[in-house]
Amino acid sequence: MKAYFRTEASNAVGMGHLMRCMALAQILSDQYIKCSFIVPPESIPFCLGRHDWDFSLIPLQEELPTIDEYRWFSENIDLTSDDILVLDSYKFTGQYISSMAQLPASLVLFDDCNDRDKLEVDVVINSAxxxxxxGxxxxxxxxxxxxxxxxxxxxREFLTELPQPLPDRNSLTIVMGGTDPQGLSLxxxxxxxxxEFYGPVRLVTTSNNPQLEEIKLFTTNTLLSVQLVIDCQDLATIFSHSRLTLSAAGSSQFELLAMHCPTVLLVVADNQFNAAQASENQGWCRVFDVRETKNMVNVVSGLTQLWQNESKLQSMMKAAQQHADTKGNERILDTIARLDSERLDGR
Structure with missing residues (x-):
C-alpha cells in the first residue's frame, strides 16, 4: 500500500488542510506505508518549511484546473487498487470527487460540513x-x-508532550493559523x-504571514510584553505551557484540547462553526463568531475576564482533561486497514 495526499497550503487558504493530512501521513508512515503529497507548486515552501517534514513531494502541473486533474493523475501517478488517495481542500466539488473516484485507489476524504452533494468515497473523516x-x-x-x-x-508532538498544571502556565498564547489569512493577529x-492587558503574551505565527513586518514593528513599540514566535516547530510545548489561548477555530482546537488548554476560539470561516460550537458545549473553551466583523473589542474583553478568573480557568482545564481523547489516530488507522481487508476479500 502507498498513500497519496492531494491537498494544499497557501497564504490564502492557510495550512490547516496540510497539517491534518500530515498528521495522517505520520501514522501511516509509522506502519511503513510510503506517503507522498501532491500539491500545487505554491504549496511546496509551506511543506518544506516544516522541520518534521518527511514525505515525498510531487508538484502538480502549474495552474492545472481541477477539472483536468483526473487525466493528470492517470498519466503521472502510478495508482493501484492497493493504494489510498486522500483528498483535503474546500475547492474539491462533488463532481471533482466523482471523477477522482474513477482512479483505482481507495478514496479518503477530509470533510467539515457535508455540503458537496454526492460523495463517491471509501472513507469520510470529519472529527467535529x-x-x-x-447526513x-x-x-x-x-x-x-x-x-x-x-x-x-x-x-506526533501532541502524543508525547505532557500538559502542565495551571500554576506552571504563564502566557496568553495567540495563534491565528499558519498564515493568518484574516489578518487578525495584529x-x-x-x-x-x-x-492595557498586563500579562505575558506569546504570538505564534509564520514567516508566510503577510503582515509579519507590521507585527514586528508593533511589538517593538508597544508596552505589551510580547514574545513573537515565528515558524514554531514545537507547538505542543507552547500549548502545554499556555495559561489561556486565543486561536482560530480550525483543527488546532483539537491540539489545544489534547494539551488541556483553556481556550477562546474565533470562528473565521463557515466550515469552523459546527466544530467550535461542539467544543464550547464541552466547557473547555469559549467561542466568538467573527465572520461578519473583525472588531476585537469584545474578544479581548472576554480574554481579560478569563485571564483574571483563576477558578474559571481551572474548571475549563478540568473539562479539557475530561474530553481529551488521544486515540483518534488508532481508530482512523483501523478504518483504513479495513479497506485493505475488504479488497483482499473481494468486496
Whole structure:
C-alpha cells in the first residue's frame, strides 16, 4: 500500500488542510506505508518549511484546473487498487470527487460540513463533534465513517508532550493559523494594548504571514510584553505551557484540547462553526463568531475576564482533561486497514 495526499497550503487558504493530512501521513508512515503529497507548486515552501517534514513531494502541473486533474493523475501517478488517495481542500466539488473516484485507489476524504452533494468515497473523516448528524449516510452511503471527536487526528508532538498544571502556565498564547489569512493577529495585539492587558503574551505565527513586518514593528513599540514566535516547530510545548489561548477555530482546537488548554476560539470561516460550537458545549473553551466583523473589542474583553478568573480557568482545564481523547489516530488507522481487508476479500 502507498498513500497519496492531494491537498494544499497557501497564504490564502492557510495550512490547516496540510497539517491534518500530515498528521495522517505520520501514522501511516509509522506502519511503513510510503506517503507522498501532491500539491500545487505554491504549496511546496509551506511543506518544506516544516522541520518534521518527511514525505515525498510531487508538484502538480502549474495552474492545472481541477477539472483536468483526473487525466493528470492517470498519466503521472502510478495508482493501484492497493493504494489510498486522500483528498483535503474546500475547492474539491462533488463532481471533482466523482471523477477522482474513477482512479483505482481507495478514496479518503477530509470533510467539515457535508455540503458537496454526492460523495463517491471509501472513507469520510470529519472529527467535529456532531459530525455523525450531518447526513453522510445520504451523501456517502457506501463509505466507512470516521465521524466525531473520537476520530481526532494528532501530530506526533501532541502524543508525547505532557500538559502542565495551571500554576506552571504563564502566557496568553495567540495563534491565528499558519498564515493568518484574516489578518487578525495584529488587530488582536493592538486591542490588547488599547485595553492595557498586563500579562505575558506569546504570538505564534509564520514567516508566510503577510503582515509579519507590521507585527514586528508593533511589538517593538508597544508596552505589551510580547514574545513573537515565528515558524514554531514545537507547538505542543507552547500549548502545554499556555495559561489561556486565543486561536482560530480550525483543527488546532483539537491540539489545544489534547494539551488541556483553556481556550477562546474565533470562528473565521463557515466550515469552523459546527466544530467550535461542539467544543464550547464541552466547557473547555469559549467561542466568538467573527465572520461578519473583525472588531476585537469584545474578544479581548472576554480574554481579560478569563485571564483574571483563576477558578474559571481551572474548571475549563478540568473539562479539557475530561474530553481529551488521544486515540483518534488508532481508530482512523483501523478504518483504513479495513479497506485493505475488504479488497483482499473481494468486496
Amino acid at each position: 463533534g456532531g459530525a455523525d448528524s450531518l 453522510y449516510e445520504v451523501t456517502a452511503p457506501d463509505a466507512h465513517y470516521c465521524l466525531g471527536e473520537q476520530y481526532r487526528l494528532l501530530r 488587530r488582536i495585539l493592538q486591542e490588547l494594548s488599547q485595553q
